[in-house]
Amino acid sequence: MVEESLTNKVAIVTGARRGIGKAIALKLAREGAKVAVTDISKEDCEEVIKEIEKLGGEGLALKLDVTNEEEIGEVVKTTKEKFGRIDILVNNAGIIDIEEIGDSSKINKILEVNLKGVLKSCNAVIPTMVEQKYGKIVNISSIAAMVCWPKIPSYSATKGGIIGLTKCYAGYIGQHNININAIAPGPIETEMLDDLLKKLGMTREQVCQGTAKGRIGRPEDIANTVAFLASDESDYITGQVLAVDGGYTAK
Template sequence: MGRLNDKIAVVTGAGRGIGKAIAEKLASEGSTVVVSDVDGESAAATAKELCGGAVGLHADVASKESVEAMIDEVRTRFGRLDVLVNNAGWDKAEPFIDSSESDWDRIIAINLYGTLHTTKAALPLMVERQSGSIVNLGSDAARVGSSGEAVYSAAKGGIVSFTKTLAREMARNRINVNCVCPGPTDTELFASIGGDNPKLRESLTKAIPFRRLAEPRDLANTVAFFASDEAGYLTGQTVSVSGGLTMS
């Protein structure tokens, strides 16, 4: 028996990377997972790999209409939603002084507005049943700063604050809301923003007490706990999964 038996879970940005690992973990714990991604083909491919009747649905979290259409499909197919994992994200690493407003807009649209859009669309399904769990993916960049990620850090800082406030508002509806902050994690996104630089990887690894980058499954394990009934009395919490790089 899994910790998430019979739960319906939506994971955004689940076609690859951390999101895919989360979808795999939730499915292995008994959830029926809705794999959502802006790349509909990767969403469908991931869903096909999972057990438990998983489905893949296209959604661009930066678009309110796209997200609402995805959540409407979840309501039509399943009639309820028990777990929402706001994982979709994007970044472009560069010094703030060299950054452009168009990149600011995209970073904020995906990382901050994406979570707002999806949460706003999903909450009515949870309020109807007076139960649910929302897990937002923040970032340690929001907690301690990260050179070259000023706007991303700002957007993820918004996620941390949003998590706390929403947790207070939704407690009366027995909906818990928590935040998981990845440290440096070995993903395609990390590689695309400089993580494939051997010197950077080596310096980061030396700085992490566990002497390795996080793997997507490390994040997935923590998300699965927050999504489960075992975390039913936890809300408004932010946890870093960083191998000890950040401690608070």
């Protein structure tokens, strides 16, 4: 019999209606977790729930704009009412935009979603995890926090901020048996990457050449790593940032 690594666990995934977040929600469900699939559009989340149910899993579609603290509180409350606990939080929601030098008009919005959204979601969930004496938090950063991708300074800064936040929290929630780690994806085939490449006038061939593996990543590459960091197999790993980038940062 195949053993599932997350049986009876309850997860919240943000930004899960499509792309990497959707792949994470499906993977966690496949591993046996009950998943609150959250995003700005509840209808799209319901479509993901249908896929989870086809896999024989269980989930809950909830509207969540991570800039809205009230909605974050509601998601925590509803998930606990439905499933009784919260074991896993995956902070995946994110936005990107191009900025020329001299343009300071976009930083506030990017900061609100990418960094403040992560902080607020952690803050809303950690008290429950402390009570349970158990929790796994996985924050989705980016290799843009480590190496230069052109014309995305605010995005890169917020993704660097996630790494700082992850290390800071790790230092004092570890005593409550809560692990918190960050994943820094390299280029992953999603609508976000497609949009970015178009705006930068970059080709997929150029991106592939930047990686050691010679290919663009798949959402499942990130989802598999999240499942590992959300499981007890990674119990002694906390406060770390793991690049899942096909060797992009190594090259």
